[in-house]
Amino acid sequence: MNQEEMKSAVQRMQEYIDTHLLERITLKQLSDSAGYSPWHAARIFKENTGKTPFDYMRSVRLSRAALVLRDANPRIIDVALDFVFDSHEGFTRAFSKEFGISPKRYRQSTPPIQLFLPEKVFDSYRAIQKGGMKMNEKKAEKKTKSIFVQVIERPARKVLLKRGIRATEYFGYCEEVGCDVWPLLTSVKEALYEPVGMWLPKSLIKEGTSEYVQGVELPLDYGNQIPDGYELMELPPCMMMIFQGEPYDDEDFMEAIDEVWQHIEKFDPEIYGYQWNREAAPRFQLAPMGYRGYIEAIPVAALHK
Structure with missing residues (x-):
């Protein structure tokens, strides 16, 4: 089995878990989705995700359960049963071990916690393979892409x-x-x-x-907790010029970023009546997601005529 085949098999198991997360999942079902024996499927899964299939499932379920507790006010026993835990006590033990706080206390104060948000193994592998080229390399006969530009206001914030x-x-x-x-x-x-x-x-x-x-x-x-190693900073109100590229295939994210960067490098904000104001606020990028195009923002100030 080569690397591509192995990572594709692991991703099929990840996708099976996502689809059947609220159901009981056996190793046989996972291995069938991968197309390999249970022993081999479990081995390659841990090699590529760092977790056994059942540890992985538990961490994903606990993170999804945490978001439910964060955003709603359900009974803890209902959340436990929805996410395939046998009892309130078992769910509480697992949740406390995963996040260092009981589900009851978490629902009350919702401090920042370390969710488990795994990447898809095969998609990441393909992205890295395709990303071997330098960011500023151009493909031959590259099609010109449209970049959408708008200005938004950001309020004073932390x-x-x-x-x-x-x-x-x-x-x-x-x-x-x-x-x-x-x-x-x-x-x-x-x-x-x-x-x-x-x-x-x-x-x-x-x-x-x-x-x-x-x-x-x-x-x-x-005023909630500040996790160890993090800090809280206040930012003044500002205007941000947003650049958004066209949708793209997720594995082509590096090329999509490069297209927006090349556009920004040549862009004159005075066309819109603004000038760069880079010391006013952080320039930022959103997580690359192919369905919406790559998005980046740079602080600007209005030109006074």
Whole structure:
């Protein structure tokens, strides 16, 4: 079995788990979806995800259950049974072990927690393979893509963020900090918008820390817990110019980012009556998702005539 075949088999098991998450799933059912024996399927699954199939299922179920508790007010026993736990006690033990807080206390205060949001193994593999080219390399006979541009206002707000050391972009940041920042940011109930990757202006970079960080914007009255290693910063109101590329196949995300970056490099904001105002706020990028196109935002100020 080559790498591509193995990772495709593991992703089929991941997708089977997603589809049948609220049902009991046996190793035989998972191995059938992969097309291999139960022993071989379990082995390659752990090799590629770092978890056994049943540990993986439990972590996914607990994270989905946490979001239900965060966003609604159901009975804990109902959530436990919905996510295939046999009892209130068993669910509470598993939840407390996973997140360090009981489901009852979590529902009451909803502090940021480390959700388990696994990537699809085969999709990630294909993206890395295709991403071997340099970001600024151009494909021959590349089709010109449309970039949608608009200006939005961001209110005064706070941002919960985690700094790196020297990182100036996403991959360097992940090497320094790890890949577990996004799941925690996603758990924050009070978030104004989805989590973002940010390039901080010079005035907000602390000595010995990175330009690139990840964070989530929050209301000014946010008063919940600040996780270890994170900090809370206040940002003034600002205007952001948003650049959004065309939808793309997820495995082509690096090319999609490059297309938007090339457009920004040549773009003159005065066409819209604005000028760059890069020290006013962090430039940010949303998580690349093919269905909506790559999205990035740069702070601007109106030109006074």
